[in-house]
Amino acid sequence: MTVDFSRAFVLAGEPSHVASIAIVDPEHFYPDAPHSRCAYRRAAKSHRTPQIVREGLLRMSPMNYTLQPTPYILLINPSPYRLLEWAKRSHIQSLIYALPATDNQLTLEYWVHDNSSSGAYRLEQSIEIPLAADTIAVQMGDYQCQVPISLLQEAHRTIQTNLAPLREKTAWDDTTLLHHATNLTGIKAAMLRKKLYDPHHP
Numbered sequence: 001m002t003v004d005f006s007r008a009f010v011l012a013g014e015p016s017h018v019a020s021i022a023i024v025d026p027e028h029f030y031p032d033a034p035h036s037r038c039a040y041r042r043a044a045k046s047h048r049t050p051q052i053v054r055e056g057l058l059r060m061s062p063m064n065y066t067l068q069p070t071p072y073i074l075l076i077n078p079s080p081y082r083l084l085e086w087a088k089r090s091h092i093q094s095l096i097y098a099l100p101a102t103d104n105q106l107t108l109e110y111w112v113h114d115n116s117s118s119g120a121y122r123l124e125q126s127i128e129i130p131l132a133a134d135t136i137a138v139q140m141g142d143y144q145c146q147v148p149i150s151l152l153q154e155a156h157r158t159i160q161t162n163l164a165p166l167r168e169k170t171a172w173d174d175t176t177l178l179h180h181a182t183n184l185t186g187i188k189a190a191m192l193r194k195k196l197y198d199p200h201h202p
Helices: 037-045 050-060 080-091 149-168 174-183 187-197
Strands: 023-024 064-066 073-075 093-099 104-113 120-132 135-140 143-148
Touching: 023 143, 037 093, 050 073, 050 080, 073 149, 080 093, 080 104, 080 143, 104 135, 120 135, 120 143, 143 149, 149 174, 149 187, 174 187
Parallel strands: none
Antiparallel strands: 023 073, 023 093, 064 073, 093 104, 104 120, 135 143
């Protein structure tokens, strides 16, 4: 599962550098249900707190916004694989993943922890909605919120600004840079991800 940058959100009639978003409540845990003696020991030693989980989420995805007044965090271009792995480690009950279906349609996916010993997530619901001009209304499962399109436009502008020096340094095109920073793992990818998605990088 990777982010496909050949399909991106069309914002104000123009293709953007935003190809997926996710909405997560970092305080919505599923209860510990150990299935073995080893798992019981791990659960007893766990020091997981909402603050630690939130910090881990922000490290995993440098470009993020809190959807006030909710506790939900909007992530820009999260890798589905890394996002679900983080959710599994952090015992997150559910999350929303969204990506463009067409220029005018958006696919919303509601992923839920299946409470099995594997700790896997299952796609509970998937719907297509129109990509509105001002806000995306999310009403799935535990999630009820509005995502302002202005946040996606702000993210696009930040990515566009950060891409320019990276193009000169690497001689890669935008799609290659976005793919490496978003979908790949390792130290080089992590460094590229921070330079591309961190709003404080010039």
